[in-house]
Amino acid sequence: MNSFEYLTASNVSEALRATGESPDAAYLGGGTNLVDLWKYDLTHPELLIDISKLNELKQITNNANGGLRLGALVTNADTAYHPEVENRYPLLSKAILAGASAQIRNMATNGGNLLQRTRCYYFYDAASPCNKRVPGSGCPAINGYNRIHAILGASEQCIAVFPSDMCVALSALDAVVNITGPNGDRQIAFHDFHRLPAAKPEKDNALQSGELITSIDLPAEGFEQHYSYLKLRDRHSYAFALVSVATGLKLKDGIIDEVRIALGGVAHKPWRSPEAEEFLKGKPATAESFEGAANIILADARGYEHNRFKIELAKRAIVRNGIMALDPSSQRPGAQPSL
Numbered sequence: 016m017n018s019f020e021y022l023t024a025s026n027v028s029e030a031l032r033a034t035g036e037s038p039d040a041a042y043l044g045g046g047t048n049l050v051d052l053w054k055y056d057l058t059h060p061e062l063l064i065d066i067s068k069l070n071e072l073k074q075i076t077n078n079a080n081g082g083l084r085l086g087a088l089v090t091n092a093d094t095a096y097h098p099e100v101e102n103r104y105p106l107l108s109k110a111i112l113a114g115a116s117a118q119i120r121n122m123a124t125n126g127g128n129l130l131q132r133t134r135c136y137y138f139y140d141a142a143s144p145c146n147k148r149v150p151g152s153g154c155p156a157i158n159g160y161n162r163i164h165a166i167l168g169a170s171e172q173c174i175a176v177f178p179s180d181m182c183v184a185l186s187a188l189d190a191v192v193n194i195t196g197p198n199g200d201r202q203i204a205f206h207d208f209h210r211l212p213a214a215k216p217e218k219d220n221a222l223q224s225g226e227l228i229t230s231i232d233l234p235a236e237g238f239e240q241h242y243s244y245l246k247l248r249d250r251h252s253y254a255f256a257l258v259s260v261a262t263g264l265k266l267k268d269g270i271i272d273e274v275r276i277a278l279g280g281v282a283h284k285p286w287r288s289p290e291a292e293e294f295l296k297g298k299p300a301t302a303e304s305f306e307g308a309a310n311i312i313l314a315d316a317r318g319y320e321h322n323r324f325k326i327e328l329a330k331r332a333i334v335r336n337g338i339m340a341l342d343p344s345s346q347r348p349g350a351q352p353s354l
């Protein structure tokens with residue numbers, strides 16, 4: 016580890032002021048990703064600003080528009096088990112509980128979950144080239160071992176996926192990220208928060224230097240009647256998604272009135288297809304309809320040597336999850352919480 020300064024911020028202004036004074040500062044939430052990256056010698060902040068004591072960011076409150084505000088420093092566990100989240104946004108609850116392990120969810124914060132880095136093996140190997148870590152050094156995953164990598168939205172610079180489960184549900188719910196920073200407060204629609212790699216894979220999201228996530232807003236619509244989160248992975252605990260699907264439906268007499276489908280484990284950001292959602296509206300909620308949507312979502316998918324299987328896996332997961340969403344009590348393997 017490098018030598019560094021450590022500051023415990025007692026309020027948001029103090030955290031922002033400290034960041035402004037150091038070009039190489041990092042906020043510390045639960046530390047479950049940042050400390051790992053540090054141990055692997057992949058990040059070396061000179062100033063660590065511990066924000067874990069910022070009680071103003073540890074609340075879950077109702078919004079005037081009927082939605083819910085999730086503080087950035089509420090833990091993943093406290094969010095998943097909060098009665099308002101369990102009752103009104105069970106899709107989010109299930110997605111969070113499908114991630115990591117109980118111990119990690121007790122430490123991990125909502126803000127940190129949005130900012131966790133990819134799990135690409137080459138990214139975590141400091142001795143390996145990697146455009147995301149060292150721009151211009153190359154991407155060994157493209158012709159290497161790419162089993163967990165992207166099938167949608169990748170570039171010639173990077174084929175990594177964003178590994179979060181929580182963010183797949185937040186994408187399906189059309190959440191909004193609240194941010195404060197040196198230039199004031201701003202909001203970013205969830206769809207615009209994470210970015211595709213294109214020519215700048217080193218940049219994961221739309222956050223500017225020094226900006227702090229303060230909370231995440233959920234709109235009033237939570238799809239509490241018809242929802243499902245399906246996570247397909249190599250083992251039941253401590254494993255990131257090969258493919259995951261968050262589905263929320265509103266039905267009228269068996270016909271789809273409103274639908275959201277977001278995919279995880281397939282791209283550099285949670286993947287939505289407005290065309291597929293439009294296709295499903297007004298159609299009966301059947302396996303055939305979901306199969307039609309799956310074909311639209313995966314139409315431009317591109318597999319690499321070790322991950323071509325993900326294209327068919329994603330199609331089948333979309334259909335299966337659509338059917339499970341009709342009756343959330345019918346959850347089958349792959350939809351239970353991680354231990």
Ligand SMILES: Cc1cc2nc3c(=O)[nH]c(=O)nc-3n(C[C@H](O)[C@H](O)[C@H](O)COP(=O)(O)OP(=O)(O)OC[C@H]3O[C@@H](n4cnc5c(N)ncnc54)[C@H](O)[C@@H]3O)c2cc1C
Binds near residue numbers: 119122126130181
């Ligand atoms: C073994 C293991 C298995 C895991 N499995 C899964 C899984 O299956 N699914 C899944 O979704 N996740 C999984 N995770 C990832 C875990 O969910 C994340 O590490 C966690 O959510 C990060 O939150 P944190 O508060 O610990 O972030 P930290 O590690 O504290 O921070 C992460 C990054 O966010 C920045 N940051 C933190 N809070 C803020 C804020 N409010 N504003 C601005 N910047 C901030 C930090 O500076 C850092 O860059 C796993 C992690 C581990 C270690």
Ligand code: SF4
Binds near residue numbers: 146147154157175216
């Ligand atoms: S896929 Fe992205 S993160 Fe992985 S080695 Fe290539 S550039 Fe690095």
